[in-house]
Structure formats: C-alpha cells, structure tokens
Amino acid sequence: MRAIEFRRYGGYEELRLVDRPAEQAKDGRALIELSHAEVSPADNTIRAGRMAASLHKSPPLVPGGGAVGTVVDPGGTGLAEGTRVVVAGGGLGWLVDGTWREQLTADAAQLMPIPDGVGDEAACALFAGAGFSAAYLVLTQLIDFAPGHTVLAPGVGGSVGMGTAQVARELGASLVISTASRTDKAVQARAAGYRHVIDLSRESLPEGVARLTEGRGVDVVVDGVAGPLLGPAIASLAHGGSYVGVGYSGGTEGTVNITDLIWKNAKAYGYTFTMIPRDVARAARKTLLEWLRDGRLDPAIARIFPLEQAAEAQRHLIEDRPFGRVLLATHAKRVQ
Structure with a gap:
C-alpha cells in the first residue's frame, strides 16, 4: 500500500x-x-x-x-x-x-x-483539525457556557474558529464573533454566513469586539490562533469571562496584560482531548455527525x-x- x-x-x-x-x-x-x-x-x-x-x-x-x-x-x-x-x-x-x-x-x-446522507469528504472535514469536536467539548464540558452567552472564536477560516462559530450558534450563543487576517477572507467568510467577522487588517481585535458588544466584551473566547492575538483576545473578555486556549496557529507565545485577567475576574484554561473521558468524546463525535446529517453544520x-x-x-x-x-x-x- x-x-x-x-x-x-x-x-x-x-x-x-x-x-x-x-x-x-x-x-x-x-x-x-x-x-x-x-x-x-x-x-x-x-x-x-x-x-x-x-x-x-x-x-x-x-x-x-x-x-x-x-x-x-x-x-x-x-x-x-x-x-x-x-x-x-x-x-x-x-x-x-x-x-x-x-x-x-x-x-x-x-x-x-457515518450516517447515510453524509459524504466522505464532509465527514472527514468535520473532524479535520478537531475544531468542531474541541468547540463542542469545551462549551459543554469544560466551561460554564449557557444559551445567550457571547463567544469569540478568532480565525474564521481555521478549524477551531470555524468549528466554534458553528457549534456555539447551535448551542444557543446570542452572538458569535470571529476574525480574518485579510479583507478578502473577511468578505469570503461573511458571504458564507458568518455575520460578525472582524477584519484585523482594518481594526484591532479589542476595538472590533467593543463595537459588536457595545463595550461589554464577550463571555467566552475559544482560541485556536494565540500568538499575537493572545493578549488582545483576553482583553476582549467581559467581566467574569472565560478564555480557553485550544491551538496556536498564530504562534506559541504572546503578551498578556495580567490586569485583563485580574480586574475582570476572568478564568483561563488550556484544553487537550486527554482531559475528556473517551466515552464523552465519542458521544460528542456522534452528535456532531448527526448535526452534519441534519444540515446544522457546514465544514x-x-x-x-x-x-x-x-x-x-x-x-x-x-x-x-x-x-x-x-x-x-x-x-x-x-x-x-
């Protein structure tokens, strides 16, 4: 072979x-x-x-x-x-x-x-990069997410950004925000149905989040980018918000203003699949495949x-x- x-x-x-x-x-x-x-x-x-x-x-x-x-x-x-x-x-x-x-x-x-009606390519894309799975498990198992919360998922074209944006919507988020590094990608994402995409070539992440949340910030950040966006993502949290580091496509190091965690009474987590029992992770994959079959997800x-x-x-x-x-x-x- x-x-x-x-x-x-x-x-x-x-x-x-x-x-x-x-x-x-x-x-x-x-x-x-x-x-x-x-x-x-x-x-x-x-x-x-x-x-x-x-x-x-x-x-x-x-x-x-x-x-x-x-x-x-x-x-x-x-x-x-x-x-x-x-x-x-x-x-x-x-x-x-x-x-x-x-x-x-x-x-x-x-x-x-794989359920009938789901193609091989779509099923493979659903789990590629583990973004949809990570988002589902983070929002249902790791943090105190509830319908009505607001979510920031940087990197709309990436697996974590795209997966979180769609999963958070299905779980009842009132507002889901993502980012694009270039204007053409921001335009492409909006045309694909992602309404709230911050074009980072024209606006900083905290400025965009403040504009979209009327200055409040977001309840949850699920971050698959990190690097230079690490500090700005944490700065975009609302009081009592939660930051979850899932990936690092933008780099493994970033600068954080510690007062963005202290004064906001924020919580920060690192996530890996080894934190989740195998039966829970398997049940999550089954749910996501059913959502894909029902047209609720589009990887x-x-x-x-x-x-x-x-x-x-x-x-x-x-x-x-x-x-x-x-x-x-x-x-x-x-x-x-």
Missing part, C-alpha cells in the same frame, strides 16, 4: 511517498480502506520537530490523526463489511502510524459509523490533494491559511 512518512524531522520535503506492506484484520481490529485523510497543524508541529519527543513516536512516522474509509474486513469489531466509518483516536499520527495511507487496521473504539473544504502531494497540502494549510479544511484523497480515483 502507498503511504506518506517522514524519516527525520525537518521541512515539508521530508514527507515522502513510500510503499508499505498491506495490513490484515486481526486481534479484534478491522481493516479499513481509507478514502480521505485530514491534514492538521499538529502533523506539521510533529514533523518539524517542535513537539516534545515524549509526546509522540520517533521517526519514521506516518502522519495523520483522522480519516474516513470503508470496512473491508470487520475483524472482531462487530461492524458490517462495507460500513463507512470515521477513524480517529488511538494515538494515530502521534504514538502510532497515522492515516496518511491507503489502508489501516483499527479497533472498534476508533471507528464511528468548508478549501482543497483536496492527492496523497502523493501531501507535502504541498501541508504547506498550503500552514502558509496559505485557506478558508476551510485541507484533505488528502488516499486513492487517485477519489481526487477532486
């Missing part, structure tokens, strides 16, 4: 197409033929050698934390042959080889059937690359910062 792996840390060029032995269903694991795999910032962080070595398997490593595909041999999972599934969990792309390949084996806990896809162009797919996500998810089609016949 074809796969993408890197054998040493470095740039995008370290991602190489290789041929690996085909796998077989055994030990209670199903064999899955993959159709699409997600491309996420975490893949880039690991490949570049910027993540603590204790948190992931050393190279050689196949990237990819999630994918969708079809069960071709159920093994002992109890799933029927031909079932379309989302594949996730089990340390894919971190502790074990991930999803940037044509097939893999997985246990039942890693597989979630935009920016571009789908063939597997052999994985290096360019990673570069496009990280450097071009597109509006929507980037996916890999693991079989040439499925490339769009």
Whole structure:
C-alpha cells in the first residue's frame, strides 16, 4: 500500500511517498480502506520537530490523526463489511502510524459509523483539525457556557474558529464573533454566513469586539490562533469571562496584560482531548455527525490533494491559511 512518512524531522520535503506492506484484520481490529485523510497543524508541529519527543513516536512516522474509509474486513469489531466509518483516536499520527495511507487496521473504539446522507469528504472535514469536536467539548464540558452567552472564536477560516462559530450558534450563543487576517477572507467568510467577522487588517481585535458588544466584551473566547492575538483576545473578555486556549496557529507565545485577567475576574484554561473521558468524546463525535446529517453544520473544504502531494497540502494549510479544511484523497480515483 502507498503511504506518506517522514524519516527525520525537518521541512515539508521530508514527507515522502513510500510503499508499505498491506495490513490484515486481526486481534479484534478491522481493516479499513481509507478514502480521505485530514491534514492538521499538529502533523506539521510533529514533523518539524517542535513537539516534545515524549509526546509522540520517533521517526519514521506516518502522519495523520483522522480519516474516513470503508470496512473491508470487520475483524472482531462487530461492524458490517462495507460500513463507512470515521477513524480517529488511538494515538494515530502521534504514538502510532497515522492515516496518511491507503489502508489501516483499527479497533472498534476508533471507528464511528457515518450516517447515510453524509459524504466522505464532509465527514472527514468535520473532524479535520478537531475544531468542531474541541468547540463542542469545551462549551459543554469544560466551561460554564449557557444559551445567550457571547463567544469569540478568532480565525474564521481555521478549524477551531470555524468549528466554534458553528457549534456555539447551535448551542444557543446570542452572538458569535470571529476574525480574518485579510479583507478578502473577511468578505469570503461573511458571504458564507458568518455575520460578525472582524477584519484585523482594518481594526484591532479589542476595538472590533467593543463595537459588536457595545463595550461589554464577550463571555467566552475559544482560541485556536494565540500568538499575537493572545493578549488582545483576553482583553476582549467581559467581566467574569472565560478564555480557553485550544491551538496556536498564530504562534506559541504572546503578551498578556495580567490586569485583563485580574480586574475582570476572568478564568483561563488550556484544553487537550486527554482531559475528556473517551466515552464523552465519542458521544460528542456522534452528535456532531448527526448535526452534519441534519444540515446544522457546514465544514468548508478549501482543497483536496492527492496523497502523493501531501507535502504541498501541508504547506498550503500552514502558509496559505485557506478558508476551510485541507484533505488528502488516499486513492487517485477519489481526487477532486
């Protein structure tokens, strides 16, 4: 089978197409033929050698934390042959080889059937970058979010920004605000239905939030950008508000005015999926797939690359910062 792996840390060029032995269903694991795999910032962080070595398997490593595909041999999972599934969990792309390949084996806990009426691309995009899942779990499990609260989710084109904007709306937020770094992206986002997008090339984040909230600030910030937006995002909180750091597409360091936390009686959290029990996270994925089936969510896809162009797919996500998810089609016949 074809796969993408890197054998040493470095740039995008370290991602190489290789041929690996085909796998077989055994030990209670199903064999899955993959159709699409997600491309996420975490893949880039690991490949570049910027993540603590204790948190992931050393190279050689196949990237990819999630994918969708079809069960071709159920093994002992109890799933029927031909079932379309989302594949996730089990340390894919971190502790074990991930999803940037044509097939893999997985246990039942890693597989979630895809509802009829949901396409493979949409299901893969829903979980790419984990933005929709993170938003749902943060708002329902981590903080005291309630219908009527206001939410700021910077980076409308990214997985966390887009996912939070849509999930917060479905959970009853009275106002959801996001940002765009460029005017063209702000225009694109508004045309896609995101009404309150601050164009950061024309207005600062605190100024935009003050304008949209009549000076009050927001109850919740779910931040997948951080970097230079970290301080301004915290400064945009209302009194008693909560800041949750989910990602760092804008950088891992930022400057915070400590009085924005103290005087506002604010709360700050860091979030990872390891904070959430597995059964709760699985239930969240099931709910999100049902919302997708019912047309309540729309995970935009920016571009789908063939597997052999994985290096360019990673570069496009990280450097071009597109509006929507980037996916890999693991079989040439499925490339769009």
